[in-house]
Amino acid sequence: MNGAADAFAQTLADILRSEGPPGVLIERALQLLGQHIGAGSVVFTDHEDDDPSISTIAYEWCDGRLPALRGRRFVNQDFATDDSLAASARGQPVGSADVRAEPRLQPAHRDAFLTLGALAYWSLPYIANGRIKFALTVLVPQPHAWPQEERALIGDAAVRMCTMLERDRALAAMQRNAQQQAELARARVALEQSRRLSTLGLLLAGVSHELKNPLSIIGMQNTLLHEELDGSPLAEHCEAIGRAVQRCHGLVQSYLALARPAAPRMLPTDVQALCQLALDLAAHQLRPAGVRTQLEAAPMPDTWPTEPDQLLQVLVNLVLNAHRALLDVAPERRTLALRLRWDAASDTLELLVQDSGGGIAEADMPRVFEPFFTTHGGDGGTGLGLALSNRIVAALGGQLAVQSTGPQGTCMRIVLPRLTASG
Numbered sequence: 001m002n003g004a005a006d007a008f009a010q011t012l013a014d015i016l017r018s019e020g021p022p023g024v025l026i027e028r029a030l031q032l033l034g035q036h037i038g039a040g041s042v043v044f045t046d047h048e049d050d051d052p053s054i055s056t057i058a059y060e061w062c063d064g065r066l067p068a069l070r071g072r073r074f075v076n077q078d079f080a081t082d083d084s085l086a087a088s089a090r091g092q093p094v095g096s097a098d099v100r101a102e103p104r105l106q107p108a109h110r111d112a113f114l115t116l117g118a119l120a121y122w123s124l125p126y127i128a129n130g131r132i133k134f135a136l137t138v139l140v141p142q143p144h145a146w147p148q149e150e151r152a153l154i155g156d157a158a159v160r161m162c163t164m165l166e167r168d169r170a171l172a173a174m175q176r177n178a179q180q181q182a183e184l185a186r187a188r189v190a191l192e193q194s195r196r197l198s199t200l201g202l203l204l205a206g207v208s209h210e211l212k213n214p215l216s217i218i219g220m221q222n223t224l225l226h227e228e229l230d231g232s233p234l235a236e237h238c239e240a241i242g243r244a245v246q247r248c249h250g251l252v253q254s255y256l257a258l259a260r261p262a263a264p265r266m267l268p269t270d271v272q273a274l275c276q277l278a279l280d281l282a283a284h285q286l287r288p289a290g291v292r293t294q295l296e297a298a299p300m301p302d303t304w305p306t307e308p309d310q311l312l313q314v315l316v317n318l319v320l321n322a323h324r325a326l327l328d329v330a331p332e333r334r335t336l337a338l339r340l341r342w343d344a345a346s347d348t349l350e351l352l353v354q355d356s357g358g359g360i361a362e363a364d365m366p367r368v369f370e371p372f373f374t375t376h377g378g379d380g381g382t383g384l385g386l387a388l389s390n391r392i393v394a395a396l397g398g399q400l401a402v403q404s405t406g407p408q409g410t411c412m413r414i415v416l417p418r419l420t421a422s423g
Contacts, residue, residue, distance in 0.1 A: 016160040030061035040066035040141040095122035098143040120144035126162035219245040264307035278315035290331040300342035317385040318353040325357030351414040359405040
């Protein structure tokens with residue numbers, strides 16, 4: 001190549017090394033290549049893996065003198081009889097200065113060029129795994145001699161384009177494989193979790209049933225004893241016993257709910273009022289801790305079909321979890337926000353519970369919805385809140401997830417689709 005040709009080759013190489021979608025870069029390179037040669041059209045052909053004789057014009061540049069071909073699909077059945085097609089299938093560059101006088105072309109192949117208005121062409125195939133994969137073809141509407149510099153330029157551009165596409169497709173395949181592996185791993189975890197929950201449910205149902213009656217007897221006897229000791233110093237011990245019994249009753253109910261969650265009864269519900277009620281119910285813990293609360297609601301329907309009692313239980317669980325997280329940060333940082341959003345396009349309701357606590361440790365993230373997993377065991381945490389909440393939201397047809405977490409806090413996200421109200 002001479003100096004000008006070298007400079008142009010470097011310009012093409014720079015374009016094809018740039019960052020950006022491969023298709024955009026290839027079409028830009030096709031334009032420059034076509035204009036440099038004086039071609040009427042430059043096309044980049046993608047051959048099917050299963051049948052290389054079937055090809056599609058994937059990318060194209062044309063100046064209007066020849067018809068646009070992008071998206072056109074071709075079936076070449078003459079690889080065995082057409083010398084130029086046979087050479088192309090072997091990976092050899094093929095072309096003609098004037099297709100009208102080209103002896104290697106079969107009549108049907110020659111007529112195809114003439115129908116397009118192309119009198120000269122040069123094509124360079126790209127072979128992968130013994131088969132033609134891509135081809136770069138330059139079409140000229142008049143006879144063209146194809147000097148060696150142009151052939152070298154087309155060859156270099158073809159190799160760069162094909163290599164870039166192969167690399168991009170290999171990367172996309174790796175990403176798809178990684179995504180499939182991640183989805184498979186999540187499915188395995190979900191299956192194992194379901195199996196464990198099923199086994200755990202049977203155990204909890206039996207244990208809870210056996211505990212209910214003794215707890216009821218202890219509670220009743222403690223009430224009678226408290227009445228007899230009312231006014232004496234020993235009455236305080238009865239009150240402590242009563243609180244412990246109530247806590248045990250709460251645990252039993254949680255175990256039963258986790259083992260046999262009640263079927264939701266969907267009712268038209270004012271979800272904004274439900275969020276305010278959750279904050280009110282938790283106020284006796286939030287206010288002494290100096291937690292500043294906020295409720296934001298974007299425009300949305302007045303009511304939403306859901307099970308109000310179960311959704312309230314989920315909201316209270318999330319608020320109390322946030323309260324525990326906020327106790328680990330300075331009082332001036334303690335904020336808690338509930339946000340409501342309605343996506344009209346998908347007709348889904350989104351509830352966000354966001355705190356400004358210290359976030360969830362990365363090592364704990366895979367286990368946050370696991371029954372009995374807790375990082376607050378020393379202050380009364382049972383590890384059932386998020387597990388039960390997750391099952392309730394799933395029964396409501398929705399999803400519960402950790403939307404974000406970090407040193408600035410955690411945001412829990414509930415998404416509820418519109419289901420038919422049952423009453």
